[in-house]
Amino acid sequence: xxxxxxxxxxxxxxxxxxxxxxxxxxxxxxxxxxxxxxxxxxxxxxxxxxxxxxxxxxxxxxxxxxxxxxxxxxxxxxxxxxxxxxxxxxxxxxxxxxxxxxxxxxxxxxxxxxxxxxxxxxxxxxxxxxxxxxxxxxxxxxxxxxxxxxxxxxxxxxxxxxxxxxxxxxxxxxxxxxxxxxxxxxxxxxxxxxxxxxxxxxxxxxxxxxxxxxxxxxxxxxxxxxxxxxxxxxxxxxxxxxxxxxxxxxxxxxxxx
Amino acid sequence: xxxxxxxxxxxxxxxxxxxxxxxxxxxxxxxxxxxxxxxxxxxxxxxxxxxxxxxxxxxxxxxxxxxx
Numbered sequence: 652x653x654x655x656x657x658x659x660x661x662x663x664x665x666x667x668x669x670x671x672x673x674x675x676x677x678x679x680x681x682x683x684x685x686x687x688x689x690x691x692x693x694x695x696x697x698x699x700x701x702x703x704x705x706x707x708x709x710x711x712x713x714x715x716x717x718x719x720x721x722x723x724x725x726x727x728x729x730x731x732x733x734x735x736x737x738x739x740x741x742x743x744x745x746x747x748x749x750x751x752x753x754x755x756x757x758x759x760x761x762x763x764x765x766x767x768x769x770x771x772x773x774x775x776x777x778x779x780x781x782x783x784x785x786x787x788x789x790x791x792x793x794x795x796x797x798x799x800x801x802x803x804x805x806x807x808x809x810x811x812x813x814x815x816x817x818x819x820x821x822x823x824x825x826x827x828x829x830x831x832x833x834x835x836x837x838x839x840x841x842x843x844x845x846x847x848x849x850x851x852x853x854x855x856x857x858x859x860x861x862x863x864x865x866x867x868x869x870x871x872x873x874x875x876x877x878x879x880x881x882x883x884x885x886x887x888x889x890x891x892x893x894x895x896x897x898x899x900x901x902x903x904x905x906x907x908x
Numbered sequence: 909x910x911x912x913x914x915x916x917x918x919x920x921x922x923x924x925x926x927x928x929x930x931x932x933x934x935x936x937x938x939x940x941x942x943x944x945x946x947x948x949x950x951x952x953x954x955x956x957x958x959x960x961x962x963x964x965x966x967x968x969x970x971x972x973x974x975x976x
Binding site: 849861865 | 922923924925926927930931934935938941942945946951952953955956957960961963964965967968971972
C-alpha cells in the first residue's frame with residue numbers, strides 16, 4: 652500500500668492531539684514561566700521518542716498475522732470510541748470540545764497554584780509538571796497511532812513523518828498566534844480520524860482472523876466510504892430523533908398549559 | 909498498589925473509553941470470524957463490519973436514551 656494514506660491519517664490524528672497539547676503548553680507558559688514549560692515539554696517529547704524508539708523496531712518484528720489481529724482489534728475499539736464521541740458531539744448530545752474554555756480552565760488553575768517552587772534546574776515546578784503531563788498524555792495517543800499504523804504497514808518511519816509534520820505545523824501556528832487554536836474544526840477532524848481508525852482496524856482485524864478481503868487491499872477503498880456513509884447516517888438518525896423528541900416535548904408543554 | 913490501579917485505569921480509559929460493551933462486541937465478532945474461517949471454511953469478511961456498525965448504533969442508542 653502507498654505510504655500517503657498512512658502519513659495523512661497519522662498527520663490528521665496528530666494535529667488533533669497537538670492542538671490539545673498546545674492549549675496546555677500555552678496556559679503554562681503564558682501564566683507561569685516559559686523556561687520551565689519548555690523543559691517539561693522537552694522531557695515529555697524525550698519520553699515519547701524513547702517509547703517509539705524502544706517499541707517501534709520490536710513490533711515490526713512480530714508475525715504479521717498476529718500483529719494484524721491484535722492491532723486491528725485495538726484500532727477498531729479505539730476508532731469506535733473516537734467515532735462515537737464525534738457523532739454524539741455532532742448531534743448535540745455531548746458538548747463540543749472547546750479549546751478556548753479549556754485554556755481558561757488551565758489558566759485559572761495555573762494562576763491559583765501559588766508561587767513558583769524551584770527544584771534543581773527547573774525554576775517553576777508547576778509549569779514543568781503541567782507541560783510535561785499535557786504533552787505526555789496527548790502524545791501517548793499519537794504514539795499509539797504511529798506504532799499501530801506504522802507496524803502494520805511495516806513503515807514506522809512514514810508514520811513518524813506524519814506525526815512530526817503535525818507537531819511542527821501546530822507548534823508553528825501556535826508560536827505565530829500565541830493563543831489556543833479554537834478555530835480548528837476539532838470535531839470534524841476527530842470524525843475523520845475515527846472513520847480511518849475504525850476502517851483500518853476492521854480491515855486488519857478481519858485479516859488477522861484469516862479472512863481474505865474481496866479485491867485484497869482495494870477493499871479498503873470501499874470500506875472507508877462505507878464507514879463514512881454509515882456514520883453520517885447515524886448523525887442524521889440521531890438528529891431526527893432529537894428533533895422529534897424536542898417537538899414532542901414542546902407539544903406536551905402546549906397540552907399541559 | 910494505588911499507582912498500579914491508576915495505571916490500569918488510564919489504559920482502560922485510553923483504549924476502551926466510555927462503553928466497554930463496544931469493545932466486547934468487537935472481540936466476540938473477531939472470535940466468531942476466526943471460527944467461521946478456520947472451522948467452517950467460510951470467508952466471513954462481512955461479519956466484522958456488520959458487528960462494528962451494529963456496536964456503534966447500539967452504543968449511540970444507549971448513550972442518547974440516557975441523555976434524555
